[in-house]
Amino acid sequence: xxxxxxxxxxxxxxxxxxxxxxxxxxxxxxxxxxxxxxxxxxxxxxxxxxxxxxxxxxxxxxxxxxxxxxxxxxxxxxxxxxxxxxxxxxxxxxxxxxxxxxxxxxxxxxxxxxxxxxxxxxxxxxxxxxxxxxxxxxxxxxxxxxxxxxxxxxxxxxxxxxxxxxxxxxxxxxxxxxxxxxxxxxxxxxxxxxxxxxxxxxxxxxxxxxxxxxxxxxxxxxxxxxxxxxxxxxxxxxxxxxxxxxxxxxxxxxxxxxxxxxxxxxxxxxxxxxxxxxxxxxxxxxxxxxxxxxxxxxxxxxxxxxxxxxxxxxxxxxxxxxxxxxxxxxxxxxxxxxxxxxxxxxxxxxxxxxxxxxxxxxxxxxxxxxxxxxxxxxxxxxxxxxxxxxxxxxxxxxxxxxxxxxxxxxxxxxxxxxxxxxxxxxxxxxxxxxxxxxxxxxxxxxxxxxxxxxxxxxxxxx
Numbered sequence: 212x213x214x215x216x217x218x219x220x221x222x223x224x225x226x227x228x229x230x231x232x233x234x235x236x237x238x239x240x241x242x243x244x245x246x247x248x249x250x251x252x253x254x255x256x257x258x259x260x261x262x263x264x265x266x267x268x269x270x271x272x273x274x275x276x277x278x279x280x281x282x283x284x285x286x287x288x289x290x291x292x293x294x295x296x297x298x299x300x301x302x303x304x305x306x307x308x309x310x311x312x313x314x315x316x317x318x319x320x321x322x323x324x325x326x327x328x329x330x331x332x333x334x335x336x337x338x339x340x341x342x343x344x345x346x347x348x349x350x351x352x353x354x355x356x357x358x359x360x361x362x363x364x365x366x367x368x369x370x371x372x373x374x375x376x377x378x379x380x381x382x383x384x385x386x387x388x389x390x391x392x393x394x395x396x397x398x399x400x401x402x403x404x405x406x407x408x409x410x411x412x413x414x415x416x417x418x419x420x421x422x423x424x425x426x427x428x429x430x431x432x433x434x435x436x437x438x439x440x441x442x443x444x445x446x447x448x449x450x451x452x453x454x455x456x457x458x459x460x461x462x463x464x465x466x467x468x469x470x471x472x473x474x475x476x477x478x479x480x481x482x483x484x485x486x487x488x489x490x491x492x493x494x495x496x497x498x499x500x501x502x503x504x505x506x507x508x509x510x511x512x513x514x515x516x517x518x519x520x521x522x523x524x525x526x527x528x529x530x531x532x533x534x535x536x537x538x539x540x541x542x543x544x545x546x547x548x549x550x551x552x553x554x555x556x557x558x559x560x561x562x563x564x565x566x567x568x569x570x571x572x573x574x575x576x577x578x579x580x581x582x583x584x585x586x587x588x589x590x591x592x593x594x595x596x597x598x599x600x601x602x603x604x605x606x607x608x609x610x611x612x613x614x615x616x617x618x619x620x621x622x623x624x625x626x627x628x629x630x631x632x633x634x635x636x637x638x639x640x641x642x643x644x645x646x647x648x649x650x651x652x653x654x655x656x657x658x659x660x661x662x663x664x665x666x667x668x669x670x671x672x673x
Contacts, residue, residue, distance in 0.1 A: 326355025
């Protein structure tokens with residue numbers, strides 16, 4: 212839906228009278244909330260609200276219902292598929308002021324946080340507990356945003372995604388009622404699994420305000436390693452062999468030579484310009500991770516790996532992963548003034564080598580740099596198209612390459628996105644993947660949000 216101008220003006224006046232300074236409709240604030248980190252054109256809301264409590268959120272959503280105005284939840288603004296764009300105007304709810312850690316349950320290894328708590332903030336709060344939250348999408352995203360997009364990241368190969376690590380939620384529904392889903396119990400067979408319904412719903416069914424998460428013990432021993440390869444296929448086959456042998460790696464990250472070149476330039480590193488794997492091992496003692504690394508070194512050697520080097524000191528490991536996490540900004544720096552279109556797919560691990568090889572061949576001859584980086588341990592990889600944002604021709608070529616990438620992944624029993632989500636950027640891909648299943652999703656959307664006010668224009672058309 213798109214609100215009438217009169218309805219929007221009335222909603223803003225009502226919210227200002229009820230909530231005062233947390234309501235802001237200045238042009239600069241609206242522009243800041245008009246985009247994420249993807250390539251999609253900005254779309255600004257009519258007003259931005261920064262609630263401090265779940266009750267504030269409920270008040271905002273009730274105003275949305277009364278005046279027929281869309282609502283767009285906003286976390287850190289790091290999403291890539293247009294999730295936070297106000298396509299039809301309306302009210303953006305920025306949850307960054309709801310940033311309190313409500314409780315840490317050390318004995319039960321869980322934590323409850325408000326939706327605006329960021330990943331790094333949570334990590335700092337857990338430092339003295341011997342526990343950690345391992346979901347690491349790279350960006351310092353909010354926990355609410357990570358839940359809404361079903362985020363994963365570099366350690367999903369061992370610890371799973373947000374789907375496996377969210378226990379319970381507090382959600383404001385489209386009519387302004389406050390709902391609790393799930394409990395702190397580690398399993399339940401009690402009714403529909405509403406928690407999983409909202410994990411990955413991208414703000415289209417309600418506004419997540421609190422999240423209860425599983426925590427994991429901090430490993431006693433950690434070791435990281437880097438290995439270059441003669442070919443991209445050799446690197447991918449090393450990943451497949453590692454997973455099939457059951458080695459307990461926590462992270463396996465794949466970067467092609469172009470991405471390594473970008474990282475060297477951006478982070479002042481000197482990795483060989485070759486397809487490269489970054490590894491991290493978690494274990495109960497130093498011998499455990501050493502043995503795992505030595506076994507992996509042997510596997511890599513069989514597939515053309517060379518220059519295998521270890522990083523055991525904390526500062527060395529942090530430097531390695533910081534370089535990996537800056538891959539997007541490093542790619543963008545390859546071409547001053549460029550904009551990066553980032554896409555991802557995920558395929559069964561047995562098809563990963565084939566999918567990457569065909570994709571690499573398809574990308575040859577593109578008139579712009581294309582970098583490949585992936586969470587190869589679970590079959591998920593990303594392409595970064597480094598584009599001239601003013602070139603319609605380059606955007607059209609990137610669109611065709613992206614469409615063929617998705618079709619390739621679907622033909623291999625994969626998915627159109629392993630972790631970026633749908634937003635509005637991949638709605639056509641969702642239809643290709645799910646077919647009639649999209650109508651089931653649409654039915655759920657209509658049942659919970661019959662007036663289509665919750666982040667309209669995302670995931671499914673109404």
